[in-house]
Every structure is written in structure tokens, then in C-alpha cells.
Amino acid sequence: MKIQTRKNLNIQALNRQLRAHFAKIKDPGKVKSLPLVDIIMSGLAVFQLKIPSLLLLDDMRSEPLAHKNLKRLFDIKQVPSDTQLRDVLDRVPTDEFRNSFNLVFHSLQKDKALEQFKFFDGHKDQYLVSCDATGIFGSTNIKCDYCLAKLQKSKMMTEKKLHYHHQLLAASMVHPKQKTVIPLCPEPIIQQDGQAKNDCEINAAKRLYYHLRAAHPKLPMILLQDGLYSTGANVLELKKHNLSFIIVAKQDRCKNLFFGFDKRKEGLKDTVEFTNTSIIGDKTKKTRTRTYSYVNALPMTGKGDVAVNFIKFKEAIEWIIDSGRKKGTNKKKKSNMLGSLILKLAKIILKK
Template identity: 30%
Template sequence: MISTENPFTFDSLVEQLRRVICDFPDKRTGKKVHYNMCDIALSAFSLFFTQNPSFLQFQRDMEKTKGKSNAQSLFQIDKVPSDNHIRDIMDVVKPELVYPVFNQVFNSMNKHGHFDNYRCVKGDFLIALDGTDYHNSKHIHCENGNITNHRNGTKTYSHKAILPVLVAPGKDTVISLEPEFIIPQDGHNKPDCEPEAVKRWLTKYSEHYSPLGVTLLGDDLFCDQPIGLAIKDAGFNFILVGLPDSHKTLYSFLDFLSQNKGIREYTNQRWTGRERLTDTYRFVNEVPIRDGQDALMVNWCEITTTKADGTIVYQNAFATNHSITEDNVMEIVADGRSGFQTENENHKTLKTKGYHLEHNFGHGKKHRAKMLVTLNVLAFLFHTVLSFFDHRYQQVRQVLGARKTFFDAYINTIYVFFQLGCSS
């Protein structure tokens, strides 16, 4: 029975996934259907939840040695399909069919006030947008991938996605949101790219997120007129990295203003426990992001951190539509810098902390690769939520330590997680 008091237990989260799985399309038309769609999809998800790099082989091994698998015990799967059968059936399932689970988890956590301390500049949430590869090869490719042609005549084949996350300064935990995949688009001759994928994400999710008050964070690639206008038109705010090499017009204005004392400056000294650092903030409002009378006007700020001897240890600059003052420039810079958490706490975690994001679990002809990545990111979200709210999950993690240790023990001890960590 699912707990009505805590919507964030393992059972509650899996039940949310189970509900959307019921609507998955099934390409099988014959009467001999040995596995239902729920078993197939949950079997795939269980692979990513248990962070195993071998597609369900561990479940097969456990069935031989233990008589019952974790997939059956934890996910209430009746029969575990073969890995090839799962790959084949999941190929026709669009990943968007799983997105309601991301939505439900976010809404539920927000409703219960769990994101109150994620509010930042002017009370906004911060959502960081950044793209990453989840497959990269000189040889293996499919029609749904991206091709990079190199000057030496070689090609690189890749699969990419925008993986948005909710972030906040000082927090080492990110909240995964609905992905947007970078794939060839019907009716478009040009290759797909990160900026175009971001525009699609804005169109799809502005109605859900923008009324909440959201500032979008991104790197220098997104700091241009088209993305800035798209963000504003979608009802979002933005803080985007803006570097001199890619913003000649903007920095020519800044140079002129600097020579004429038109840029305000604010200095803050701080003690790190080992040394004293000086943060120098420079900022100005209403400067053009590009040349032309129709140029988007942005507000610019820069941080330069120096040691006592003048050595620069950090420097970065941001363009935003938030008005900048001496009172909020430190906060805006801190919020902008938190966008880098999408690389450190999201991409790097998914690639190096047991999720095997870059492992080739199968390309398929339609949606397989995207679908499996979506289930992987959803597993990461479930782990994050459980680490916040399920005290039995926390107890097991506390005893076993790191993620890898936890799931190694999970695989070898069939009931430890079921009895202590997630049973409700």
C-alpha cells in the first residue's frame, strides 16, 4: 500500500511511473504477448535505478542464484523480459510520455514547500540549461544522431541532449527536469544544435515554469539576441555568461563606458580560512548585446577575484535582464555562477557516478536511445528525491556510504534495500 503521508517514498515514486507506463504504445499486434508493457518499461527503469552497466544481465544472474530478482521484488514485475525484447519494444515509445513524472515530482515538491530555499534573485527559481553528449563515436551511428565533419575528413557521430536542472547557490544537489534532445528535425535542412533545442524547450515548458518566476542560466553559447528574446517572450528572466571574444559590440560599448567612468564598481573582501581574497564587481545597465537599432538591451556585470598580491584566481561576466545595483550585484553573480552546477552536479554525476550516461545501451530506429536516457535521468531524480525524504533510504545510504557502494550492496543483497530503504 502506498503511503498517503509521504509522496516521496520509493513506492510512491514508482507508482507515478507505473501510471504513465499504462499509456505507452505497444507495437505488438499478435495474441502471443508474454510480457506486458508495464513489466517491459519497469525492467528497463530498474537497470538505471540500480546503476548497472550491463542491460539486465545482473537480473538474469540473480534469478539463477537467488530464485528472484530485485526487479521483481522492488518493482513488482511479474516476468523479466530479455534485454533484446526490452530494446525492441521500447524503440517505439517517445520519451515525452515519461515527462509527466518529472512534472508531477516537481509540482509535488514545490507544493510541499521543499523548493522554498531554492528561490534566489528577486524570488526566482534558477533553471540551468546546458547540453551534453550521451554517445560519441567515430564509427557507431544512426539516422537520429548528429554528425560533426572535421577538417581532416573524419567524422564524429554523437547523440546530444539539453538536460535542464533546478539549481541554487551553495547547494550541491540539482533537481532534474524534462530533457530536450538534439536530433535532426523534420523539415529542417540545417543540423540541430543546442540553441535550437533550448528554444524548443522554452516553447514546451514556459506555460508550466514561467508563472512560478524563473531565471534561466546558460553559458556563452546562449548569450545572444535570438535566445535572449526567446527567453523574454516565454516569460522567463535570464543570467547568461557573456564573454568578450563572442560579444565584440557589447564589449566595445563597455570599453567606452569604462574609459568615461560609466561602469560602477563594488569591492568585497572575504577570508576563506586560508587567505584573504578580494572580489571586484563591475556592472552597468542598458547596453546592447549586438550592433543595430533593434539590439536587445541587457545589463552586464563582471566579477574578478584576486589574491593579496594581485593574482587573479577567477574572472567571469554575465548578461542579464535583471536590473543590477550595488545591493544585488553579488547575488546576481552568485546565481549566474550556480549555472555551472549543471556540469559538475548533473553531467559529471551522470557520466562518472554509476549512471553510465555515455554507455551505448542501444540506438534503435526511432526513440530507443532517447527513451533509455530519459529513464536514466529519471532514476537520478528518484535517487535525489529519496535522499531528501525517505529516511530508510537515507539510513541505508548512511551505512553504505557512496552511491557505488550502496548499489553494489544492493545487487548482492536482494532484500536490504527493499526491507530497510524503500518498503512503505
């Protein structure tokens, strides 16, 4: 299904909404000659137009055609220099931009553009939100008050130097059948005021959950997370904010889960297993066998205070080599993917 263009969801209409919102942000008073809203919209233009550097935006100030397009698309009356853009935006608190993400999201919601992102989990429609951290800046020389710091080996591997960096915990609405994603407001992973220790992805996730629920109190969401999040504390935090989840679980990190699963399977207690076989490959035909095993209400810890629904997924691919010295040889490749779910598991979600 393709995303259809709607009149009030085109880029100019959305930019008008964003500009009206940015105009309400309090000016830090760094540059008196330029309106803050022009500086913020210039920053937005860098991302929307994929301008490779701020210096190139600076050059566009003296190009009549480029300047005209910036005014037409973003209503920018005065384009800032790259130095002005950095200095001013660095001083605008991150929280001032949260509502701009919500503004675009609610416009999509109002125009029913979110309908194609609905994911039926076997019981009701929900929305998949993928979460992961990414690095956005790193240097051994340049730093600011919000930089995280860690010791890192130099390129010559002779000494360790302090490496200053910024990270970001991103959250985006996704769907298996959609190439487009909808970014939600990310959570900065930066040095927090009054804290001696570095901020981290898990702490940023707690703030993300709070802000997600504050912005979308009734939106049914399933958060997709990697193995870093497969802890009882994180599951409790997700439940606290009424967020469903699918989290990758690795055996070395979740020993109680795997031990409990094996015990339940040995005792034939409420474990369900089924297999799906299909033929794949264009030139060389391969047999792919996928085995799904799952159980509900499995304790995550030895205390038994946190229970999750657990699925174990195995995949085996077999084929016969049809050329070369090893012609006729049977090959087999195995891989495992393991996850824990809060959902009431049903075959329909596994097939999806």
C-alpha cells in the first residue's frame, strides 16, 4: 500500500504549521539581527533538503535561486550563517522541539495516514515503534557541557584518550509492509544536569517512555527493542507506562528465561510449537524450515516477580550444491532468533 499525498500533508502545509509553532519558542537573544524562527527553519531546511553541510547553506545566501526556494518552501526571510545557526540552536532547549514532532504526528493521525501502520497482534490493532540508539557526534578535541566522555584507544593503539560524544535514542513508527517510517520525538543521551556519571541508553529509555505516553496517552504501541533491554527492570518500566513490547532475548543475558522455557517444554506444560516449511531461492532452490515455540507467563528472574510471554524461533536452510567440486553436497545453515513478548501470543502474530 502506497502512502497517498494529501493536500494538508504536503511539505509546504506541514512547514507552515511548524513555522507557526517555532515562532512561539522564546528567543535566547544571541542574534538580535535575525528572528529565531528563521534560524530554526534554516536548520529544518538542512535536514529536509539533505544539505550536506552547514557551510553549503551559508553559500546559498548569495545564490538568488536557492534563496528564493528557501523562502518559498520554508518562508525563511533571512538565511543565517553557519556560525549563527550553530551558536543559536545550541542554546535552544531540546524540550522546545517536542511539540513539533507531536504536531506533525497529529496531522497524520487526523488525516488517517496512520491507518496503514496498524498492526493486528491477534487481538487488536496496535502500532509498532522501533527504538534504538545512535551516535551523532564524536571528537577527542571538541566538547561541550552536555558531552558524554569515555576512554578510547587512539588509532595507533598506543594510548587511551578521552572521547567526547553525543548519542540519541531514536523512536520511529514502522510497519513490515511500509518503506516509510514516522519519526517520533527522540531522546537525547547527554550529560544530565547535576549528574557526575554519564547518561546511558537505558536511562534515556525511561525518559522516552514517559514522553511517549505524555504525548500519546491512548495510542496502543508495541515497542521493538534489542537485547540490551531484556531486563526485568525495563519490562516493569514498560508496564508502568502501559507499553507492550517485543524484545530480543539472548541466552547469556536471560538464563532464567531459557532455563524456565526448557523446563516447561520438558514437562509438556502449556508450550506450543509449530513448523513452517517453504522453498526459497532463484537459481539454487533451498528448503527453509522455521520452528516457532512459545509459552505464556514465563518468569524472567529467579524471584518470579516479572513474567513475560516468550517465543523461541529457529530457522534451518538446506540446499544441494549444483556446481563446482562440491557438486551434490548437502549444505545446511542454522540460525536462531529469540524474543520475549508481553502480548498474548497467537499464531497470527508469529506468521506476520
